[in-house]
Amino acid sequence: MAIQQECAHRIHQLQTKLEKQDVDGALFAYPIDIYYFTGTRQNALLWIPTTGEPLLVVRKSFSRARAESAVADVRPFPPSRELSSLLGTARRVGLTFDVLPIQQLHFFNKVLPQIEFVDISAVNRELRSVKSAWEIEKMEQSAARLCAVFAQIPEFLRPGMRELDLSAEIEYRARKQGCEGYVRMRAFSQELFCGIAISGAAGAQSGFFDGPATGSGLSSAAAHGASTALIARDEPILVDYTGVFEGYIVDMTRMFVFGALRPELQKAFDVSLEIQDYLAENLRPGQDCAELFAGSVALAEAAGLGSHFMGAPGEQAKFVGHGVGLELDELPILAQGFQVPLQLGQTVAIEPKFNFPGKGVIGIENTFAVGPKGGTRLTHLADDLLRI
Numbered sequence: 001m002a003i004q005q006e007c008a009h010r011i012h013q014l015q016t017k018l019e020k021q022d023v024d025g026a027l028f029a030y031p032i033d034i035y036y037f038t039g040t041r042q043n044a045l046l047w048i049p050t051t052g053e054p055l056l057v058v059r060k061s062f063s064r065a066r067a068e069s070a071v072a073d074v075r076p077f078p079p080s081r082e083l084s085s086l087l088g089t090a091r092r093v094g095l096t097f098d099v100l101p102i103q104q105l106h107f108f109n110k111v112l113p114q115i116e117f118v119d120i121s122a123v124n125r126e127l128r129s130v131k132s133a134w135e136i137e138k139m140e141q142s143a144a145r146l147c148a149v150f151a152q153i154p155e156f157l158r159p160g161m162r163e164l165d166l167s168a169e170i171e172y173r174a175r176k177q178g179c180e181g182y183v184r185m186r187a188f189s190q191e192l193f194c195g196i197a198i199s200g201a202a203g204a205q206s207g208f209f210d211g212p213a214t215g216s217g218l219s220s221a222a223a224h225g226a227s228t229a230l231i232a233r234d235e236p237i238l239v240d241y242t243g244v245f246e247g248y249i250v251d252m253t254r255m256f257v258f259g260a261l262r263p264e265l266q267k268a269f270d271v272s273l274e275i276q277d278y279l280a281e282n283l284r285p286g287q288d289c290a291e292l293f294a295g296s297v298a299l300a301e302a303a304g305l306g307s308h309f310m311g312a313p314g315e316q317a318k319f320v321g322h323g324v325g326l327e328l329d330e331l332p333i334l335a336q337g338f339q340v341p342l343q344l345g346q347t348v349a350i351e352p353k354f355n356f357p358g359k360g361v362i363g364i365e366n367t368f369a370v371g372p373k374g375g376t377r378l379t380h381l382a383d384d385l386l387r388i
Helices: 002-020 031-038 062-068 080-086 102-111 121-129 133-151 163-177 263-281 289-302
Strands: 025-028 043-049 055-060 074-076 092-095 116-119 195-199 237-245 248-257 319-323 330-335 347-350 353-356 360-363 366-369
Touching (some): 002 031, 002 043, 002 121, 002 133, 031 043, 055 062, 121 330, 133 163, 133 248, 133 347, 163 195, 163 237, 195 360, 237 360, 248 366, 263 289, 263 347, 263 353, 289 319, 289 330
Antiparallel strands (some): 195 237, 319 347, 353 360
16 A cells, blocks of 8 residues: 555654664654554554564554554553563654653653653654655645635625635535645644634734734634624735645635725735745755745845735744645744755745735745745646635
């Protein structure tokens, strides 16, 4: 099976990296990492020794894990006192400190006192950032389904409807397409429900989400996304949604308006397309992520829109593109200070956007794969501002 070949290749790549780090093996407790290496998302613990075969021990569901896992050795989760024997002679073991709860680390320290734990978060994330041809095909399929949903929006978008109703219509159609809805994020204190459909002043509301557009949301407890505000004429309508199919996420934004945008907002839209074209052209192996972000900022500033780029003035996000895959916030990041070269096969959502408090959010977003001659676009739907 393809997934078995994929997982075997991933495990081999990890083992090669662990050997270079002088680590005896890696212990994974985070579900999406376990899924990446085994093909099953169950409540489990995965041991990948630097030399030898991996082992998956499962709390629940053992029967499903055994049926789905690309790793051959699947066992019920043992008593805590027996965990040590599973690791053999290992003494230096990698953990993903970026997502491991402190309580879980305390547990490992208690039951595995002979082990020195080291952080392999960067190793794991870099490995996962480069997609195989099989993964990119999965993402192309996700993109096609998401584009099909976006293509239906002019059929049901009406002036006077609430942002919430627009959002619900999009989510209904996405679910009918088979969208799984699990927008997994690695970053602490971030969360997202499928996407956002926002308009006008309500859409320009700042919030906790680390991005250029947050929306007002439905309450202080759900301060992100669509609100009950009515969609008015001549106001920007921004639809930013993920498509999640077979675990793989693509990210896309399109703009709509009843009537026409005011001139400064129309200019911002034109500049967002210019920045997207610049980034897509330079989405090549070896290009420095921080330099691409700086180039995007320079284009925004040259247009006189620098203070609105990637967020409301004073609350701007410091990135213009983010890796996507099994999580929404994978590597690489086209961001200030992220001085890392792009690699062939990485997948990036490029999202140049402008926030005008009291007026609305403007922008575009598409998902690309880093290619030898520039970005290969996965989300094939026209970028045009749709005037309805």
